[in-house]
Amino acid sequence: MPGAAAATDAVQAAAPNARGLRADALRERMALLGLSAPAFLLVFIAMVAPMIWLFGLSFLADNGSFSLEHYRRLIAQPSYGRIFLTTFNVSLLTTAICIALGYPLAYVLSQLPQRVANLCLIAVLLPFWTSLLVRTYAWLALLQRKGLINNWGIELGLWDEPLALVHNLTGTLIGMVHIMLPFLVLPVLGAMRAIDRDYLKAAANLGAGPVRAFWQIFFPLSMPGLLAGALIVFILCLGFYVTPAVLGGGKVIMVSNQIANDIELFFNWGAASALGVVLLVLTSLFLFIASRFMRFEAMMGGAHSK
Amino acid sequence: MKWLSAPASETQVTHGGRLWLYVLAALVMVFLVVPTVIVVPMSFSASQYLEFPPREWSLRWYHNYFNSASWMQATATSFKAAFLTMLVATPLGTLAAYGLFTSRFRAMRLVSMVLITPIIVPVVLIAIAVFYVYVKLGLVNSLTGIVLAHSMLAIPLVMMVVTSALKSYDMNQEMVARSLGASRARAFAVITLPQIRFAVITGALLSFLTSFDEVIMALFVSGGANSTLTRNMFNALRDQIDPTIAAISTIMVLVTSILLALAQVFGRRK
Numbered sequence: 001m002p003g004a005a006a007a008t009d010a011v012q013a014a015a016p017n018a019r020g021l022r023a024d025a026l027r028e029r030m031a032l033l034g035l036s037a038p039a040f041l042l043v044f045i046a047m048v049a050p051m052i053w054l055f056g057l058s059f060l061a062d063n064g065s066f067s068l069e070h071y072r073r074l075i076a077q078p079s080y081g082r083i084f085l086t087t088f089n090v091s092l093l094t095t096a097i098c099i100a101l102g103y104p105l106a107y108v109l110s111q112l113p114q115r116v117a118n119l120c121l122i123a124v125l126l127p128f129w130t131s132l133l134v135r136t137y138a139w140l141a142l143l144q145r146k147g148l149i150n151n152w153g154i155e156l157g158l159w160d161e162p163l164a165l166v167h168n169l170t171g172t173l174i175g176m177v178h179i180m181l182p183f184l185v186l187p188v189l190g191a192m193r194a195i196d197r198d199y200l201k202a203a204a205n206l207g208a209g210p211v212r213a214f215w216q217i218f219f220p221l222s223m224p225g226l227l228a229g230a231l232i233v234f235i236l237c238l239g240f241y242v243t244p245a246v247l248g249g250g251k252v253i254m255v256s257n258q259i260a261n262d263i264e265l266f267f268n269w270g271a272a273s274a275l276g277v278v279l280l281v282l283t284s285l286f287l288f289i290a291s292r293f294m295r296f297e298a299m300m301g302g303a304h305s306k
Numbered sequence: 307m308k309w310l311s312a313p314a315s316e317t318q319v320t321h322g323g324r325l326w327l328y329v330l331a332a333l334v335m336v337f338l339v340v341p342t343v344i345v346v347p348m349s350f351s352a353s354q355y356l357e358f359p360p361r362e363w364s365l366r367w368y369h370n371y372f373n374s375a376s377w378m379q380a381t382a383t384s385f386k387a388a389f390l391t392m393l394v395a396t397p398l399g400t401l402a403a404y405g406l407f408t409s410r411f412r413a414m415r416l417v418s419m420v421l422i423t424p425i426i427v428p429v430v431l432i433a434i435a436v437f438y439v440y441v442k443l444g445l446v447n448s449l450t451g452i453v454l455a456h457s458m459l460a461i462p463l464v465m466m467v468v469t470s471a472l473k474s475y476d477m478n479q480e481m482v483a484r485s486l487g488a489s490r491a492r493a494f495a496v497i498t499l500p501q502i503r504f505a506v507i508t509g510a511l512l513s514f515l516t517s518f519d520e521v522i523m524a525l526f527v528s529g530g531a532n533s534t535l536t537r538n539m540f541n542a543l544r545d546q547i548d549p550t551i552a553a554i555s556t557i558m559v560l561v562t563s564i565l566l567a568l569a570q571v572f573g574r575r576k
Contacts, residue, residue, distance in 0.1 A: 028490075029408075029409045029410065029411060030409070032404075032405045032408045032409040033405055033406070033409040033411055033417075034405065035401045035402065035404060035405025035406075036401065036402035036403075036405040036406050036417060038398050038401065038402070039398040039399060039401065039402035039461050039465070040402065040417060040420065042394075042398060042454070042457060042458055042461065043420060043423070043424065043458050043461060044420070046436060046454050046455060046457070046458040047423065047424055047427075047432055047435070047436070047458050048420065048423070049439070050432075050435035050436050050438060050439040051427070051431070051432070051435045053435065053438065053439060054431075054434065054435040054438060057438075101330075101334045101337070102334070104327055104330050104331055104334070105330075105331045105334045105335065107327070107331075108327060108328060108331035109331070111314070111315060120335060123335040123338050123339050124335070124338060126338060126339055126342050127338055127341070127342065129342075129562055129563070129566055130341070130342040130559060130562065131518075131519045131536075131555070131558045131559070131562060132519065132521060133519075133521060133536055133539045133540060133543065133555070133558075134341070134342070134345060134555040134558055134559060135341045135342065136543060137345065137539070137543060137547075137551050137552065137555055138340070138341030138342070138344050138345050138555070139341055140543065140547055141344065141345075141348060141547060141552070142340070142341070142344065144547065146355065148344075178337065178338065178341065181334070181337075181338060182338075197315075197316050198316075200315065200316035200317050201316045203317065204316060204317045204318055208317070209317070210315075210317040210318060210319035210323070213316075213317040214317070238428065239427075239428025239429065239430065239431075241428075241429070241430045241522055242521050242522065242540065245544070246540070246543050246544060256428055256430040259430050259431070259434060260430055260434070260525075260526075263434050263437070263526075269438065272434060273434075276430075276431045276434065276435075279428060279431065280427060280428070280431060283426065283427070283428060284426075287426060
């Protein structure tokens with residue numbers, strides 16, 4: 001602000017004790033910064049320090065000396081490669097399904113009258129408000145062998161044998177898509193609402209059919225929202241634990257599940273921490289890419305519940 | 307049906323021509339709503355087996371729940387942990403948001419980055435790191451341990467809500483109070499706090515819910531006499547489908563809805 005700078009100059013010229021005033025201001029700002037100290041300390045003690053400790057562990061051999069053996073094992077053992085492959089596969093599939101289901105939904109919502117759209121938004125937000133475990137339980141009840149969907153399907157004669165809908169990849173994907181869909185719909189809807197409808201009128205006026213107008217005009221304009229949403233979904237998927245553990249029935253092992261298994265079953269801190277470091281690096285990498293497209297704070301919102 | 311042939315958007319596509327789009331959108335919305343909607347009637351079923359809609363109604367799963375010492379203990383732990391988390395995270399988060407917002411240091415972005423990391427880092431990682439340290443400190447399976455860990459997850463949320471309220475608040479009002487002789491703390495308490503109180507209350511409810519719903523941290527850090535409800539539910543889900551969980555789920559949906567309704571009421575009044 002040039003006005004403020006000019007005012008400061010004027011003050012400085014008029015008051016010889018400007019230096020003292022500035023020192024006072026600095027002291028006050030320091031004191032204000034100090035207000036964040038308790039929160040900072042708590043997060044530091046309860047998270048940052050343990051994480052640093054954990055990362056240190058990943059570089060220690062069993063005898064306590066520095067070594068890269070845990071990382072070497074990550075590369076050497078094909079089972080770890082498979083786990084990373086599964087993680088990427090599941091995350092990519094979830095993202096793709098979320099786009100396929102979420103984009104059309106956002107498109108319809110963006111064209112509905114505001115009041116109706118807000119009512120429909122409740123449906124989108126409802127999963128946000130329902131505890132993760134409640135939803136997981138509901139999916140188990142719906143999808144298992146003697147679950148509701150199989151009962152209905154057989155009663156209606158749609159299929160004869162119970163379908164294997166849960167305790168496998170299908171169940172995991174259904175659960176994860178359900179959790180991640182709102183994270184895709186909301187940014188896409190935001191981007192779509194910002195699109196000036198006159199562009200579409202112009203396109204139609206110039207002879208473009210509905211399909212062409214959509215793909216040449218509307219879709220590219222909604223791209224930023226779609227990209228942002230898809231990246232958030234993908235990043236959050238990388239760290240999933242509960243859904244693959246329960247709905248995957250031990251058959252879908254993602255990185256988080258392996259980390260937990262290494263600790264709970266094998267007490268193998270070295271392997272778990274090395275996996276953790278790799279997962280964190282990957283997550284940060286994608287997050288960095290995402291931050292090129294969008295504001296940092298806008299990416300969060302409810303991200304903790306997975 | 308005149309509506310079907312009416313133009314639906316700027317591009318002359320008719321409603322009839324994109325009926326499939328409406329059907330798809332409706333199905334996706336059903337998909338989103340079904341799990342939440344289905345547990346409530348299921349919890350009142352009389353049958354051991356899953357039925358929807360239930361053929362007979364009963365409260366036996368609620369009886370089961372309320373007469374089970376271990377579920378009751380877990381529920382008590384969850385409420386205690388959530389309440390204490392709220393008491394810790396709300397003031398700390400509010401203070402931090404205020405301090406960072408008003409100090410206007412360039413380093414502030416770095417500090418807020420650190421404070422926001424608990425949201426980004428996969429929770430499993432934080433959980434095992436915290437577990438590792440808690441083992442050394444003897445905090446595993448203690449209420450203190452859960453509250454500390456949950457507060458760390460909740461503080462960033464409180465900060466985000468309060469910071470966004472501060473952004474739309476005119477800080478000059480506080481300056482006026484101070485030029486009239488109020489101390490900074492008094493100016494904050496008398497002038498600023500009342501005006502951002504809805505954000506603070508929303509933050510408090512959010513931190514309560516964060517703790518109440520949290521699973522992964524609870525799996526590692528809680529246990530024994532201090533198992534949380536979510537930990538017990540997770541383990542029960544892995545074993546077999548006990549309709550008691552439908553009853554607990556319904557109660558959790560109820561608790562969440564009440565809190566969110568409160569948050570809405572307080573949040574909207576701005």
